[in-house]
Amino acid sequence: MPRPTLLQTRSLPPAVEARAARDYEVRRPEGPDRALEPAALLQAAEGCDGILCAAGDGLDAATIGALPASVRVIATFSVGTDHIALDAARARGIAVTNTPEVLSVATAEIAMLLVLMCARRAGEAERLLRAREWTGWAPTQLMGVTLEGKRLGILGMGRIGQELARMARGMGMRIHYRNRSRLPPEEEQGATYHAEDSGFLAACDVLSMHIPGGEATRHWLDAAAIATLPRGAIVVNTGRGTTVDDAALCAALASGHLRAAGLDVFAGEPAIFEGYHRAPNVTLLPHLGSATVETRDAMGFRCLDNLDALLLHGAEPPHRAA
């Protein structure tokens, strides 16, 4: 029986590529390793049974509508699915799968890294040294804030949020969270639930954002929400950049209402809102959330498990998003 043909839009860890090449005819478009534009994606997908894509690859409704009839499944190398028009895929009977769970710890680690860098001004401090401008230790130099005893507000207490809460509890932080619904006690682990945005925001010494992208969450953190945060709060975002109003965040960082922000995700990335380049109290990372060797292998294998189920075994994929 001929092997199914798989369009692999991006370079993947070697062990993942080796397994894909063992079981599929893999088609990998030439050129730099970056998101595929719709026209290039459609051309490359001709005759393919499945697509293994990543965040940033443009799979909007028009592109999905124009995919060749041979495509039965889109497996995204991400937990987020905001780059894929799920309704359009459903309408065409194309399964969409993602990679939940395996990246929760790695992403929570990056959120905690940003919390620590913001609280202790690590980015500013490193830039001082690299600019060869450090003139020696001084009692009032680069003072940050102690996290122990502070309130960490988690927006979106899913798997990643719960891992972050576990880490933060170990540091003596008090956990508050905002979710559509309250978690059962074994998942809540003593955290304080907020059913309203305003009460939640007012309780955040540190706000960590873990909500999906898309229209429904666009600019969730706008000027009014920022004004509700306590003066001196820290904001960290490892979810999706579209959930933050960049201009409002930059204004609050410049005015001193916010102490610092740590961002791993950006609206329109890899472009970054210009104001962030000029703000000394912002720590910027290039979407590193899941970037560990262990996690990226696990994400790749999860994609292949999903593809194998449908394309090799005619079974339901274990992690179906649509």
Ligand code: 8YV
């Ligand atoms: C991915 C992510 O590494 O899973 C997600 O939704 O944002 C990251 O973990 C990245 O999007 C690559 O697809």
